[in-house]
Amino acid sequence: MDDEPTTQPAPTAPPVPGTPTALTVLTTADAEGKARELAYGAIRARLAACAQITGPVTSVYRWEDEIETAQEWQVLLKTTAARYAALEAWLTEAHDYDTPEIIATPVVRGSAAYLEWVERETTD
Template identity: 35%
Template structure:
């Protein structure tokens, strides 16, 4: 099994909690971590913008990354939410196995 960590930025901690709770409840993610209080600088509509956001980190199977991304896009308030899939190349085998046990199978 290959696992992934999905990096998602959210409008605020409340939105991160709502999206994170849904991902875990629907078994699209085994676990999420919320990091509030992030400052983002980015180009949007032709100018540099600044916003306070929250980071949501979701752990899942690599095979579920597309379904998780689609669900975040449905739930998110942004026109173009940041959802980036990062493969987990190594780690505690027991933790990787736990991710697999806690997420749905695509089969």
């Protein structure tokens, strides 16, 4: 018999009460029409409940060792933690940037009715 301990995967625990289940996810596009396509596509696929588009904004960043400046439109999507992986995969596929900005921020507090609506709207 082998005396080495075996490593078993930890069981998945239920969500801890108070743990954020809603997320806001930020991405950008270089044209308003592209931002609208990302917003509508995510809503249509039930990957997000809502999307807000703001812009233009000025982005300054380093790309391929050069400092660049570009006008962009921000898309802020409301989703759930359970739908995040699917939303990220969809945005990565739908986006025309080589490395799109996709940043998720947990919603720490919010109206219960709104958060329930986000949950309902992102359920298949």
